[in-house]
Amino acid sequence: MSKQLPEIKSVSVIAKTRIFEVQSVDLRFSNGEERTYERLTPQRRSSVMVVPIYQVQLILVKEYAVGPERYELTFPKGIVDSGEDPALSANRELQEEIGFGAKTIEPLRSLYSGPSHMYGLMHLFVAQDLYPSQLEGDEPEPLDIIYYPLNKIDELLADPNFAETRNLSALFLLREYLNAKN
Amino acid sequence: MSKQLPEIKSVSVIAKTRIFEVQSVDLRFSNGEERTYERLTPQRRSSVMVVPIYQVQLILVKEYAVGPERYELTFPKGIVDSGEDPALSANRELQEEIGFGAKTIEPLRSLYSGPSHMYGLMHLFVAQDLYPSQLEGDEPEPLDIIYYPLNKIDELLADPNFAETRNLSALFLLREYLNAKN
Numbered sequence: 001m002s003k004q005l006p007e008i009k010s011v012s013v014i015a016k017t018r019i020f021e022v023q024s025v026d027l028r029f030s031n032g033e034e035r036t037y038e039r040l041t042p043q044r045r046s047s048v049m050v051v052p053i054y055q056v057q058l059i060l061v062k063e064y065a066v067g068p069e070r071y072e073l074t075f076p077k078g079i080v081d082s083g084e085d086p087a088l089s090a091n092r093e094l095q096e097e098i099g100f101g102a103k104t105i106e107p108l109r110s111l112y113s114g115p116s117h118m119y120g121l122m123h124l125f126v127a128q129d130l131y132p133s134q135l136e137g138d139e140p141e142p143l144d145i146i147y148y149p150l151n152k153i154d155e156l157l158a159d160p161n162f163a164e165t166r167n168l169s170a171l172f173l174l175r176e177y178l179n180a181k182n
Numbered sequence: 183m184s185k186q187l188p189e190i191k192s193v194s195v196i197a198k199t200r201i202f203e204v205q206s207v208d209l210r211f212s213n214g215e216e217r218t219y220e221r222l223t224p225q226r227r228s229s230v231m232v233v234p235i236y237q238v239q240l241i242l243v244k245e246y247a248v249g250p251e252r253y254e255l256t257f258p259k260g261i262v263d264s265g266e267d268p269a270l271s272a273n274r275e276l277q278e279e280i281g282f283g284a285k286t287i288e289p290l291r292s293l294y295s296g297p298s299h300m301y302g303l304m305h306l307f308v309a310q311d312l313y314p315s316q317l318e319g320d321e322p323e324p325l326d327i328i329y330y331p332l333n334k335i336d337e338l339l340a341d342p343n344f345a346e347t348r349n350l351s352a353l354f355l356l357r358e359y360l361n362a363k364n
Binding site for chain 1: 188198199200207211212213215220222224244245246248250251252253254292293294295299300322326340345346348350354358
């Protein structure tokens with residue numbers, strides 16, 4: 001049995017920059033308590049993350065992240081263009097970021113991440129049957145491409161530096177997928 | 183071999199609300215490309231998430247998340263108070279959110295989550311040897327408390343609705359921890 005959702009009494013935009021928009025949300029909980037919460041405006045466009053498999057290896061990329069101010073080992077990812085099918089976005093990002101297209105793209109899970117005051121859906125795919133194909137992206141510099149053996153996934157999962165929850169969730173879900181296939 | 187980090191030429195606060203602060207960051211990449219990125223100001227205070235085990239069950243909570251506007255199945259969590267040891271924060275949050283203290287608190291991993299334009303560290307713990315103890319928290323309403331059998335973790339991991347990457351990472355890491363113990 002689910003609790004009755006709080007009533008949203010009003011929502012207003014209180015700050016807006018080029019990429020962030022903050023809303024103030026007045027809520028009344030079912031017990032009568034009232035609170036004003038802030039949140040990032042829920043994203044209208046979803047994103048994709050793709051785990052590419054090439055022969056017996058994973059392909060990862062190293063990309064600069066301005067939050068932690070460092071290069072991070074992650075998977076190709078990006079925003080779904082307006083009206084674009086997420087599987088097509090996944091294939092486009094692959095071609096932009098690692099120079100491969102995929103003949104086989106399968107959905108693994110639709111995930112979201114981060115604190116409860118933000119929301120954006122990220123569609124996770126596994127890409128296989130890769131062929132060379134390069135598309136121009138908007139990255140400021142070419143990404144370093146890392147090949148990682150599939151039979152060492154457990155080591156990467158146990159690495160305390162591999163600590164970003166989208167990447168970690170993606171790799172755990174990939175292991176489940178591979179185990180189910182074998 | 184790691185690429186040289188981009189030079190951060192300037193950082194300025196461009197928006198500020200009660201809980202959000204947005205910075206604009208001027209960067210020069212090592213290839214000479216210049217970009218202006220935005221980010222949420224990296225968090226000075228870290229957070230904790232705790233997976234409590236009571237006999238042969240996990241304890242989860244249902245908490246309202248204003249981003250997706252729904253109640254979510256998650257684990258007790260909260261912010262580390264200034265100067266507080268994260269393991270103590272974990273034990274405090276347990277007492278505030280589920281009415282149990284823990285005699286045994288072990289670190290599982292320090293995680294972070296979300297897009298590359300934000301950063302906050304979250305310390306993940308497993309809590310065992312629970313005893314009843316209630317502390318007053320700042321929740322607008324009591325949280326629903328859900329007991330979930332340890333031997334059904336695989337089912338929860340496979341549930342497409344269990345899709346928030348911090349929760350998913352926490353549960354996968356707990357399964358690794360339990361498998362290593364047995």
